[in-house]
Amino acid sequence: MAKDKAVPTDKIAAGLTWRQLVEIEACARCGECLVWCPTYEQDPRESICSRGKLGSLKRIVKSGLGEEEQKEFLEGLYECSACGQCHIVCPVRINTHELWEQARQSLVKAGIPQPEQQIKHLAAIREFNNSFAKPQAERGLWAEKAWRAGLLKEPVRLWKEHTASVLYFAGCTASFDPAMQAVAVQSARLLQEAGIDFSILGPDEPCCASKLRRMGDPGFADEARKRADLFREQGIRTIVVSCAGCFKGLHSDYTGILPVSVEVLHLTAYLDRLIREGHLRPSRKIPMKVTYHDPCHLGRHNQIYSEPRSLLNAIPGISLVEMRRHGPFSACCGMGGGLKLAKPEIQKKMSAARIRQAEETGAEAIVTPCQTCQIGLTIGIEAISSCLKVYHMNEVLVRSICPEAGREHIEKAFAATEE
Amino acid sequence: MYSKPWVLFWFFAACCFLYLAYSLYHRWKGWSRGMKTGAFAKVLRTVPLKIWVSEVFLQRQLFSLSFPRWMIHQCIFWGFLALTLLTMVSVTLLLLNLITLDAGLHEFFSQGAGRRLIKIWGDFFGFVLSAGCAGALARRFVFWSPQIAHDKTDIFLSAYLLFMTLSGFMLEGLRMAVFPSDLDRYAFIGRLFMPSRAGISSGLEAWHTWIWIVHAFSGAAILIYLPHSKLLHSLLAPLVIALNAAEEQGRKDMYWPKTKQYRPTK
Secondary structure: OEEOOOOOOOHHHOOOOOHHHHHHHHHOOOOHHHHHHHOOOOOOOOOOHHHHHHHHHHHHOOOOEEEEHHHHHHHHHHHHOOHHHHHHOOOOOOOOHHHHHHHHHHHHHOOOOOOHHHHHHHHHHHHOOOOOOHHHHHHHHHHHHHHHHHOOOOOEOOOOOOOOEEEEEEEEHHHOOOOOHHHHHHHHHHHHHHOOOOOEEEHHHHOHHHHHHHHOOHHHHHHHHHHHHHHHOOOEEEEEEOOHHHHHHHHHOOOOOOOOOOOOEEHHHHHHHHHHHHOOOOOOOOOOEEEOOOOOOOOOOOOOOOOHHHHHHHOEEEEEEEEOOOHHHHOOOOOOOOOOHOOOOHHHHHHHHHHHHEEEEHEEEEEOOHHHHHHHHHHHHHHHHOOOOOEEHHHHHHHHHOOHHHHHHHHHHHHHHHH | OOOHHHHHHHHHHHHHHHHHHHHHHHHHHOOOEEEOOHHHHHHHOOOOOHHHHHHHHHOOOHHHHHHHHHHHHHHHHHHHHHHHHHHHHHHHHHHHHHOOOOOOHHHHOOOOOOOHHHHHHHHEEEEEHHHHHHHHHHHHHOOOOOOOOOHHHHHHHHHHHHHHHHHHHHHHHHHHHHHHOOOHHOOOHHHHHHHHHHHOOHHHHHHHHHHHHHHHHHHHHHHHHHOHHHHHHHHHHHHHHHHHHHHHHHHHOOOOOOHHHHOOOO
């Protein structure tokens, strides 16, 4: 097949790091990646697994690929949630998920764009500063509504009105998605229960822009710098994030951009610390057998494995059982890396597979501290009509500490406000 | 004495070496197109010895994934490394001897007491390498491990390395048959390849020459094949492993627990 002469191989190579170009050639083709890849499990094609993608990327930076081969490579590159499982098991330890994100960016820079759905999503983030294409003025409304509905102990103050010791960063999904606003409300309530002095940025809270990085938008670094400047100007020292994706963004993707003096914590780790220090006391018994789903951005990408488990174990009545694949080997639900936008049918299959793993444990519910995973797993539950329940970590904690802020109450109160 | 086409061999070996150097330079230029992060310079400066030993030389990651695969890879890795080292030392001493700068070491190792060390070393690591290659081929064709890519160049590489070691043993066996020595007892594998003394004839010398040609020339040819085959990972993977393992250790995510309990398939 004729090589596509239009592919600027040098430009693609220039978008990768020297180290990544070496990594591409260091692959020993052992195939360990395909044994573990949750996407390959649903779509077993060589072009989907890391070995196939590495081989194609090697050829593309060397001499370009034929038209068909390039199409297949791009399909594989975007049919990937960048979950990082292949990095964990690779005997050569190739930093694959970083490579895929960088390769996406490099290809875009070289004029080979992302799938259409991802482009639309990224455009919304750039235009509206959130992926829901909603006005920024609506971002902090959840806090007002929750206070008016009596779901909070006190009103949540805006940072510009009260410079607190902690900034609670709710993220786009918990701020705008009506089905996920409970996460933001419960996070605020739990922080209040622990007596933490915190504020939110409200309409000034930016999108963390990590999705730009996930989907290879070349503007990520500039956008991240703008956000880092905002945090610096506001004198923010500690950011508590309830979204695993935002945490990965602010904590990991902003490395070298965000000042080292700014501490970024995931809510789960922070609440675990507060429980251990005695500021929060889960007292009501929740008799339930649960299994825990590690979000990739929290677990594999940031090594937060023990804190959420210790948090669950601190709740009286909770019995935690592990799935066959957990911790560093937790199977991805398919929500990351823009996969859901590019290939929704594959995401559905991946989450269904994860739900089956959860069912094997005999648990009544699957708990996760990530609202995106919660959405993804719910898709899996619907796909296989499972009886399993999916709970956000906040929901389980709230039931034990302040049940009046349970999800059902929040949804009912918010629906009434809408009316 | 049987004849060996040394001049032709040295010419061929020099060409192979130059080709390898050119190929690696070409590769280097290709990598240099990427953004520079100074990461590899950091490897040499900051990666602790413990990581080089456990992750690169003992391949702990592979060990935790599969013991048989680890064993096969260790055999190939150490066998190849030790025989390469042996060849390099022998060639260096031979060249130094030509300009009389070897301080008698060439004679010591080729004809003196040091020869027994060479024989034990060569036979032991030759056996290790051939066992590893045989294991790799068996895993590919007998056990049909589903994760293996049946890439022709990968199959060729395993067969090539196995052929190299077997031809080496055959050469040693013939040499012992043609020129018996007291030190033959140290060549504990080569002896198995020695034709019976009853069959010794002048024809064996010609066979010896031909097998030497095949073994020596195919050994040098590996330098040409290296940059175009999976063998390139023998140069690059140690750097990548060391760098990434050092970073993982910094993040404290390197020492994950037993892999097998999570393994989704065989």
